[in-house]
Amino acid sequence: MTQLRYPMRLFFLTLCLLISAPLLRAAPASDWENSLVYLEVTRKTYEVLQPWTPKARTVQKNGLVIGPREILTTAEELSDRTLIRVQKGGRGKWWNAEVVWLDYHANLAILTASDATLWAGLKPATFVTGKPPKDGLQVVRWRNGNLETRKAEFNQFIVEDARLSFIQHLQLEASTEMQGVGWAEPLVAGGKVAGIASGQGGNNARFLPASFIEPILTARKAGKYPGLGYFPFTWTPVENPSTFKFLKLPGDPRGALVVDVPKTPAPEPNLKPRDLILSVDGFDVDNQGYYKDPDYGQLIVENLGSRRKFAGEVVKMKIWRDGAQTNLDYKLPKLDYSVKLLAEQTFDQAPEYLIAGGLVFQPLNIPMLRGFGEDWKRRAPFRLVHFAGEAPTAERTALVALTSVLPDPYVLGYQDARLLVVDTINGQKISRVTDVQTALQQPQDGFHTVEFMRGDNLRRIVLDAGQMDAATKRILERYRIPAASHIAAK
Amino acid sequence: MKYIFSFLFVLALLVLPARAADPEKAVVQIFTFSQEADWDEPWKFGPLRRSSGTGFVIKGRRIMTNAHVVSWARQLMVKRYQDPRPYLARVVFVGHDCDLALLEVEDSQFYNGVEPLDFGPLPKVRSTVVTYGYPAGGEQISYTRGVVSRIELQTYAHIGNRSLLGVQTDAAINPGNSGGPVIQDDKVIGVAFQGMPGLENAGFFIPPPVIQHFLDDIQDGKYDGFPSAGIRTAPLQNAAFRRKLKLPDDDRGVRVDSITPGTPAAQVLRPDDVVLQVGQYPVGSDGSIVYEGNRMSMAMAVQEAQHGHKIPYRIWRGGKEQTLAVPVEVSATDKVLGNQYDLPPRYFIYGGLVFTPLSLDYLKTFGRSWSDTAGAELTYELFYRRHESPTTLRSEPIVLSTVLADEVNASFRVRGRAMVDKINGVRIERLEDVVRAFETPSNGQHVVEFLPKNTFECLERTAADKAHQEILKTYGIQRDRRL
Numbered sequence: 001m002t003q004l005r006y007p008m009r010l011f012f013l014t015l016c017l018l019i020s021a022p023l024l025r026a027a028p029a030s031d032w033e034n035s036l037v038y039l040e041v042t043r044k045t046y047e048v049l050q051p052w053t054p055k056a057r058t059v060q061k062n063g064l065v066i067g068p069r070e071i072l073t074t075a076e077e078l079s080d081r082t083l084i085r086v087q088k089g090g091r092g093k094w095w096n097a098e099v100v101w102l103d104y105h106a107n108l109a110i111l112t113a114s115d116a117t118l119w120a121g122l123k124p125a126t127f128v129t130g131k132p133p134k135d136g137l138q139v140v141r142w143r144n145g146n147l148e149t150r151k152a153e154f155n156q157f158i159v160e161d162a163r164l165s166f167i168q169h170l171q172l173e174a175s176t177e178m179q180g181v182g183w184a185e186p187l188v189a190g191g192k193v194a195g196i197a198s199g200q201g202g203n204n205a206r207f208l209p210a211s212f213i214e215p216i217l218t219a220r221k222a223g224k225y226p227g228l229g230y231f232p233f234t235w236t237p238v239e240n241p242s243t244f245k246f247l248k249l250p251g252d253p254r255g256a257l258v259v260d261v262p263k264t265p266a267p268e269p270n271l272k273p274r275d276l277i278l279s280v281d282g283f284d285v286d287n288q289g290y291y292k293d294p295d296y297g298q299l300i301v302e303n304l305g306s307r308r309k310f311a312g313e314v315v316k317m318k319i320w321r322d323g324a325q326t327n328l329d330y331k332l333p334k335l336d337y338s339v340k341l342l343a344e345q346t347f348d349q350a351p352e353y354l355i356a357g358g359l360v361f362q363p364l365n366i367p368m369l370r371g372f373g374e375d376w377k378r379r380a381p382f383r384l385v386h387f388a389g390e391a392p393t394a395e396r397t398a399l400v401a402l403t404s405v406l407p408d409p410y411v412l413g414y415q416d417a418r419l420l421v422v423d424t425i426n427g428q429k430i431s432r433v434t435d436v437q438t439a440l441q442q443p444q445d446g447f448h449t450v451e452f453m454r455g456d457n458l459r460r461i462v463l464d465a466g467q468m469d470a471a472t473k474r475i476l477e478r479y480r481i482p483a484a485s486h487i488a489a490k
Numbered sequence: 491m492k493y494i495f496s497f498l499f500v501l502a503l504l505v506l507p508a509r510a511a512d513p514e515k516a517v518v519q520i521f522t523f524s525q526e527a528d529w530d531e532p533w534k535f536g537p538l539r540r541s542s543g544t545g546f547v548i549k550g551r552r553i554m555t556n557a558h559v560v561s562w563a564r565q566l567m568v569k570r571y572q573d574p575r576p577y578l579a580r581v582v583f584v585g586h587d588c589d590l591a592l593l594e595v596e597d598s599q600f601y602n603g604v605e606p607l608d609f610g611p612l613p614k615v616r617s618t619v620v621t622y623g624y625p626a627g628g629e630q631i632s633y634t635r636g637v638v639s640r641i642e643l644q645t646y647a648h649i650g651n652r653s654l655l656g657v658q659t660d661a662a663i664n665p666g667n668s669g670g671p672v673i674q675d676d677k678v679i680g681v682a683f684q685g686m687p688g689l690e691n692a693g694f695f696i697p698p699p700v701i702q703h704f705l706d707d708i709q710d711g712k713y714d715g716f717p718s719a720g721i722r723t724a725p726l727q728n729a730a731f732r733r734k735l736k737l738p739d740d741d742r743g744v745r746v747d748s749i750t751p752g753t754p755a756a757q758v759l760r761p762d763d764v765v766l767q768v769g770q771y772p773v774g775s776d777g778s779i780v781y782e783g784n785r786m787s788m789a790m791a792v793q794e795a796q797h798g799h800k801i802p803y804r805i806w807r808g809g810k811e812q813t814l815a816v817p818v819e820v821s822a823t824d825k826v827l828g829n830q831y832d833l834p835p836r837y838f839i840y841g842g843l844v845f846t847p848l849s850l851d852y853l854k855t856f857g858r859s860w861s862d863t864a865g866a867e868l869t870y871e872l873f874y875r876r877h878e879s880p881t882t883l884r885s886e887p888i889v890l891s892t893v894l895a896d897e898v899n900a901s902f903r904v905r906g907r908a909m910v911d912k913i914n915g916v917r918i919e920r921l922e923d924v925v926r927a928f929e930t931p932s933n934g935q936h937v938v939e940f941l942p943k944n945t946f947e948c949l950e951r952t953a954a955d956k957a958h959q960e961i962l963k964t965y966g967i968q969r970d971r972r973l
Contacts, residue, residue: 234943236903236945237903238903239901239903240901240902240903240947240948241901242901242935242947242948242949242950243946243947243948245934245935245948245950246935246937246948259943259944259945259946260943260944273944377862378859378862382861382866382869383874385866386866386870386874389866389942411728412727412728412729413725413726413727413728413731413775414728445734447730447734453878454748454877454878454879455874455877455878456722456873456874456877458724458747459722459724459747459748459761460724460747460761460762461728461731462728462730462731462734463728463730463731464729464730464733467730
């Protein structure tokens with residue numbers, strides 16, 4: 001899915017404010033005036049390669065009153081928040097709010113406000129139940145104090161990566177002339193909520209459908225929401241009759257062919273490469289990896305990992321393995337951002353770093369690579385990007401990089417070293433910044449030896465262990481860095 | 491008396507070389523008709539291209555020019571100074587790493603009245619030079635005067651992955667100048683070869699040490715190339731590191747940081763050896779030497795040697811100085827990591843599946859951003875695996891470059907640009923393995939496995955055998971292999 005990234009969305013938002021304000025007309029008073037609130041979120045962001053320097057960022061988005069003292073919005077831009085304010089009626093007073101529940105994987109959050117005056121006159125919205133409507137769809141939001149309502153044309157249901165995670169789940173795509181959509185604007189039909197917006201590319205906006213949201217909220221209310229489950233394995237469609245012959249599958253071509261099963265997570269029983277998934281929870285899977293959903297039509301099999309099922313629950317699979325059909329109760333693993341060698345997200349924690357004698361060590365993760373810009377896959381060093389596709393091992397669960405060297409006489413000769421992945425320090429394998437801290441407490445013969453991963457780059461540097469603390473102190477003062485490290489609590 | 495003088499004058503003309511006054515008579519214009527290989531569809535060649543460059547006659551009835559002037563040539567024509575007649579020429583030796591080539595003209599009349607040019611020494615910085623050539627394909631020879639700006643190792647753009655000694659001048663060097671002589675004191679002190687985009691008033695020429703290395707190399711009848719050290723060095727300027735190595739803090743010596751696996755250096759040198767001197771050149775802590783008054787990378791000292799020679803290295807190891815004889819070789823793997831010329835790619839076609847070795851030239855068929863996602867695995871395989879995991883390195887990684895659509899392979903999802911892991915259970919180390927693997931008995935189907943995600947495709951053996959010749963015919967392919 002092509003989605004506009006934050007700055008582009010802001011651009012559209014600003015542009016629309018500039019050019020379309022005179023054209024806007026106040027929509028007739030509707031129930032949405034009493035259910036839709038305007039949110040302002042201020043949060044901390046960090047300079048990726050100078051993680052000790054936080055900055056403030058403020059965004060506006062939408063919230064939907066869904067129950068007593070409960071406002072639903074997307075989780076996007078709520079990490080590292082410092083202030084959330086709510087406005088009703090599109091203008092006037094702001095109320096402070098706080099997050100009471102949030103799930104980044106599902107991109108959903110619930111806010112509340114303690115001031116009772118906020119809730120006066122607000123009315124909870126209700127979700128569409130049953131088969132999702134395809135006609136009469138509208139997108140609603142506050143704009144310049146008025147409620148802006150625009151028609152939306154249903155395009156399709158699709159299963160794609162979530163906005164903030166690599167879980168693939170059901171999303172609704174609709175086209176609308178409203179620009180800058182993606183900030184939790186509700187998609188409504190017949191006075192009910194059919195979805196909330198999570199992104200937009202061109203005129204096509206993406207929405208989390210009500211049928212995806214509602215079971216999560218219900219389970220959360222009951223205190224039984226364990227988080228989303230997902231299929232961590234990789235499969236491929238099979239069109240080649242010769243491949244089915246090779247797999248000794250009789251009858252018509254069918255099934256999704258598993259080609260790669262990661263070592264983690266490892267549910268038991270697990271799938272194996274060259275298994276053919278013939279059905280999941282009673283839904284037959286065709287040779288393109290699609291099943292026919294009674295509510296949404298043809299969808300890829302991933303949706304059955306999140307279709308009214310959560311992490312820890314079992315999906316019943318029929319698979320073709322080694323020339324015979326067998327049943328497999330597949331327990332859906334819970335997504336963990338750190339399951340990959342390069343953690344996908346690091347929400348709600350200031351970036352970790354450690355400065356030792358001018359050497360700046362940081363975890364190598366995707367948020368750090370995103371610091372290279374929108375097209376980080378092209379702009380970041382090739383080797384670092386390539387780690388994103390590699391799996392963790394028992395020996396190395398994560399990576400730490402020497403991201404830069406703060407010039408000082410202590411590190412003379414190493415000032416050009418940067419973006420090198422650390423292998424060992426003083427002979428100890430390094431996976432996390434805490435490993436760096438531990439290893440530096442054990443110098444060898446008065447020296448610290450930092451070894452970098454094999455590659456076409458610098459392999460080794462040596463520093464005087466006895467002078468390191470004094471050098472660190474001097475460097476922190478010279479570069480006005482408030483602390484030598486920030487390491488997240490375990 | 492007058493007669494005698496005249497006689498002596500004529501005698502002097504006969505005895506003294508005439509070239510001193512007019513070197514342009516030895517300068518020729520070269521017209522090249524070339525056809526490059528197609529690395530994606532390796533049985534094909536690209537369209538016929540016409541280009542021109544410059545060359546000059548040297549001793550031994552040879553014409554020196556740039557390799558890039560004559561690469562992929564189908565036909566070469568040369569024209570002498572102020573002579574309308576074209577002569578057919580052929581390449582005798584070519585060094586793509588140093589961008590030099592020698593041509594010869596069969597018609598002996600070509601050499602009549604042409605005095606070959608001699609080579610001079612490496613020019614001094616700030617001295618004046620004149621380039622001779624036919625820039626922009628003009629009919630008349632052009633002269634441009636300039637000053638030698640600096641002398642150091644330069645990346646040679648033709649091969650792309652080698653840095654050899656190069657001289658920068660502010661004399662204009664434009665397309666068409668390539669291969670032309672750069673003259674100082676009536677001697678050739680360089681061969682014009684490249685400019686640099688974005689750098690105003692800067693042209694580069696190949697200096698005499700590189701030219702002489704090339705001429706010495708071909709004495710045995712074949713060109714080997716410039717050897718590499720096989721080591722990666724790191725500056726040794728940190729006092730703590732020097733102390734750890736028990737090395738005096740005197741700015742001498744560069745540290746061996748890593749050794750390229752499989753090179754002769756790996757048998758002699760070790761990481762953390764400190765190179766104090768290479769040949770006759772003392773090495774500074776930044777890895778530089780002083781060569782003819784110019785400070786430059788110590789790689790220059792290695793490049794003076796010929797392939798297979800040994801260079802004396804003075805090194806510091808275990809707190810003591812010692813001398814080692816380090817063999818240096820031309821790296822075969824360097825070829826696939828750089829631009830390749832004149833040798834069309836190897837390939838093997840079976841059942842419409844086209845297999846060819848992975849190389850930089852192949853990756854470039856992906857377009858300018860070849861290292862992006864589409865080519866990431868292949869990029870890693872070609873450039874990084876040799877350093878990071880030399881034990882898993884394949885001697886010649888093979889890709890399925892394309893699938894020639896036919897009923898027998900119509901259902902393949904993998905349509906090309908995929909790294910081949912195994913065929914019928916045989917791990918594919920080089921192209922010959924592909925041929926052997928398809929000949930391996932299989933259970934009715936050939937199974938082709940790809941990296942990195944273990945995808946595989948099956949091909950009906952009988953049907954593929956049957957369709958093979960017809961596919962070649964359909965696509966106009968004369969031979970199913972070039973091994």
